[in-house]
Amino acid sequence: MSGWWQSLAEWLKSLFFNKEMELSLIGLQNAGKTSLVNVLATGNTTDTIPTVGFNMRKVTKGGVTMRVWDLGGQTRFRSMWERYCRGVQAIVYVVDSADLDSLDAAKEELHALLSKPSLAGIPLLVLGNKNDLPEALSANELITRLDLKAITDRETAVYSMSCRTQANLDVVIKWLSARSK
Numbered sequence: 737m738s739g740w741w742q743s744l745a746e747w748l749k750s751l752f753f754n755k756e757m758e759l760s761l762i763g764l765q766n767a768g769k770t771s772l773v774n775v776l777a778t779g780n781t782t783d784t785i786p787t788v789g790f791n792m793r794k795v796t797k798g799g800v801t802m803r804v805w806d807l808g809g810q811t812r813f814r815s816m817w818e819r820y821c822r823g824v825q826a827i828v829y830v831v832d833s834a835d836l837d838s839l840d841a842a843k844e845e846l847h848a849l850l851s852k853p854s855l856a857g858i859p860l861l862v863l864g865n866k867n868d869l870p871e872a873l874s875a876n877e878l879i880t881r882l883d884l885k886a887i888t889d890r891e892t893a894v895y896s897m898s899c900r901t902q903a904n905l906d907v908v909i910k911w912l913s914a915r916s917k
């Protein structure tokens with residue numbers, strides 16, 4: 737199809753069909769990944785239990801259907817992360833920004849994951865969750881603590897947010913929607 741026809745076809749399709757995307761939620765245990773899926777899907781946080789292995793949830797937001805892989809963050813599940821990140825439109829790395837003791841481990845795991853050749857170029861969204869807690873670090877502080885400036889091989893964004901108060905949730909949805917097809 738010529739470029740012009742392709743654009744027209746895509747525009748017509750966008751009028752009648754949902755856009756779609758697949759994304760993976762990664763991060764240490766207790767960061768708030770399952771809480772994020774719950775708040776995206778239902779508009780509020782419900783009690784969670786630690787994720788064993790992974791769950792897949794379909795969430796539709798503003799005309800975008802998101803297939804969300806919610807991975808377990810405990811050490812024994814981290815070797816699965818790469819498999820569930822292959823081919824996704826975005827990797828969402830969730831951090832408990834108020835748990836200062838966990839940030840070094842969060843940094844190590846993030847950089848180890850991004851070093852996998854199979855994940856080259858996949859856009860990265862880092863979320864500093866739990867910004868309702870007084871000790872939570874800002875987005876700028878997370879850039880330093882997680883050494884995010886060292887990530888130069890892909891599009892990267894960082895937001896401070898809260899699943900509990902839904903602070904910045906709109907910005908997160910906007911960033912994700914912009915990466916749908």
Ligand SMILES: Nc1nc2c(ncn2[C@@H]2O[C@H](COP(=O)(O)OP(=O)(O)OP(=O)(O)O)[C@@H](O)[C@H]2O)c(=O)[nH]1
Nearest residue numbers: 765766767768769770771784786787809866899900
């Ligand atoms: N204060 C506060 N607590 C939160 C927030 N988001 C999640 N939590 C709490 O953090 C705890 C862990 O949340 P989960 O969503 O289960 O964490 P997870 O990242 O899915 O953990 P794993 O499945 O073990 O990897 C729960 O007690 C949540 O209620 C938030 O924005 N603020």
Ligand SMILES: [Mg+2]
Nearest residue numbers: 769770786787
């Ligand atoms: Mg979970």
